[in-house]
Amino acid sequence: MRKLSSQIIVVIFIGFIIIPIVFLAIWSLSTRWPWPLLYPESITIKWWNQVLFESKGFYLGLKNTLIIGISTAIVGVGLSIPIGKYLVQKKSYIKSILEGVFFLPIILSPLTITLGLYQTFSKWNLTGSMIGVIIAHLIPCLPYGIRIMKISFEHFNEKYLEQGKMLKASKRQRQIYIIFPFLRPGIIAAFHLMLLISMSQYILTIFIGSGKIQTLASQMYPYLNGGNMSIGGVYSLLFALIAILMLLIVEYILKKYLDRPVKSKSNLK
Amino acid sequence: MSKIKENKMTYIGTIFMIVLILSGIVKGFMESLKRGGWNNYRNLFRGQEFYDSLFLSLKLGIITTVLVGLLSLLLIYFLYMISNKYPIKRVRILKNIIISPILFPYIVAAFCMGMLLMQSGILGRIAYRLGIISQMSEFPQLVNDKYGIGIVIGYLWKTIPFMILMLYPVLEKVKDKWYDLGNIYNATEKQFFFYVVFPMMKNAIMTGLFIVFAYSFSAFELPYFLGQTYPKTLSVYSYLRYAKGPFEERGEALAANFILTLIVIMIGTVACYFYNKLKQREG
Helix, strand or coil: CHHHHHHHHHHHHHHHHHHHHHHHHHHHCECCCCCCCCCCCCECCHHHHHHHHHCCHHHHHHHHHHHHHHHHHHHHHHHHHHHHHHHHHCCCHHHHHHHHHHHHHHHCCHHHHHHHHHHHHHHCCCCCCHHHHHHHHHHHHHHHHHHHHHHHHHCCCHHHHHHHHHCCCCHHHHHHHHHHHHHHHHHHHHHHHHHHHHHCCCHHHHHHCCCCCCCHHHHHHHHHCCCCHHHHHHHHHHHHHHHHHHHHHHHHHHHHHHCCCCCCCCCCC | CHHHHHHHHHHHHHHHHHHHHHHHHHHHHHHHHHCCCCHHHHHHHHCHHHHHHHHHHHHHHHHHHHHHHHHHHHHHHHHHHHHCCCCHHHHHHHHHHHCHHHHCCHHHHHHHHHHHHCCCCHHHHHHHHCCCCCCHHHCCCCCCCCCCHHHHHHHHHHHHHHHHHHHHHHHHHHHHHHHHHHHHCCCCHHHHHHHHHHHHHHHHHHHHHHHHHHHHHHCCHHHHHHCCCCCCCHHHHHHHHHHCCCHHHHHHHHHHHHHHHHHHHHHHHHHHHHHHHHHHHHC
16 A cells, blocks of 8 residues: 555656656647647647758757857866865865855856856957857856766775775876776766756857857747747757767767776786 | 876866856946946835845745755655665666656746646646636636746756755665665664665755755746746846846846845855754764
8 A cells, every 4th residue: 555655656746747748749749739629739740840851050059059068068077077186185274165166156047147257258259159158158067067076086995096006007097997987977977967057058158159159948949938839849859859869979988988998018927 | 297287277177167157246246336336236225126026036946945845855755665666777767757857958847837837728728628617717827927836836847856866876875785784673664764864865955955945046047937027036137137128227137136146155155054064063
């Protein structure tokens, strides 16, 4: 009996979460859907066709989204590994302040920083450029990367490094064969999260891109905001699909790259 | 050599971040004083709209956080119950379904909630079919409504998955490490959850809820789509004034924005202080 009730509650939650997505899908396939019908009058793939094959807008947005997202995630991982390591190493007063500063973008919504940032970036001529948008996206992304890498380093046992030293592994070898495989889950998680956050940024892209840089999130906005909502539905679903696909690809590549087998270079055989 | 290089990266990254974040906040503050000076703030504090907006933002933030806290705890408890009965792989599939809204941006969440809850939305149609209502207008107004019900439900849809994303790894790890110990001491499943799993989740819960509160207090997408015209939340008020209002009013928009930032930072500092104190007491 108790087993049944816990199942029912989980099912209710899953229903609450899935129903909007299901109706999003139905909406993207419908032409007319007058009240009080529970399903549209007719089903059509017109909107999917229009987005995927009849215009280039989607692909332009996709290209920009991927370039910005991947660059942000790569730079983000590159920066968050040393910062995460630094935050773990020694406790100090400065460090707790730093941690506070790095926590800020997580709790502040992008809007609060964007308005001021726009003024600064327009002075530096960074508005309307891809690089400007990438730099701006680092603000909401990097804090998550830093937190993840910090947690990874907290679990790292220095003894592994000592063992490597004992076995005469060079500094580089120790990094490649001990530290990186250990950090792998953290790096993958950080990359995923930063990519996802960058992909779904809307207000930062609009302001810093000055409307010139179109990403998927900024493209779907006018459709969802009272435009052709079926196309908005198509965009939303494609967005989620691409996000899942990217996560799988990233995981595959990083696993392959970070899990290289140890080649024996020693001559003690 | 490589030590210096490593440190260099740390310094570059740190300085980069600080410059970016502060340039956003400080520059916003300076700009808010540029046209009109402190008068911008004075005007803001004099009008009733600012207080109404602030109150609405706080109200929505608090209600969202309390509900998210209760519901995500309930959900993780029942996920735990299920994980005792079924193989871990199946539970993981359930978890992955639950966290799927993370893949959608907030604007999509807003759109979905509109589609679901509007008077002409899906729920209204179901109610009509079931004979509960006989006209579209009889369905209660859940979107753009006085109480912000649509906004709160939208936040629930987006943030409960976020909480599960944070809590589920803890659940699996604790079960992995401590479950046998619980068995030795003859703990029931309920006891194991409340005396072992829950205390270990406390940190993640507090951090998660704090992020949820700060975000739902200061974000603008959901209230922009699903809120009513008066009062607006502080974030929507500031955004509309800045983006759509006349040029002279930008100072006031930035002033409202800066106050929003300040409140979040203040709440953050207080939360951090109590969090550290709690940690110290626990040793």
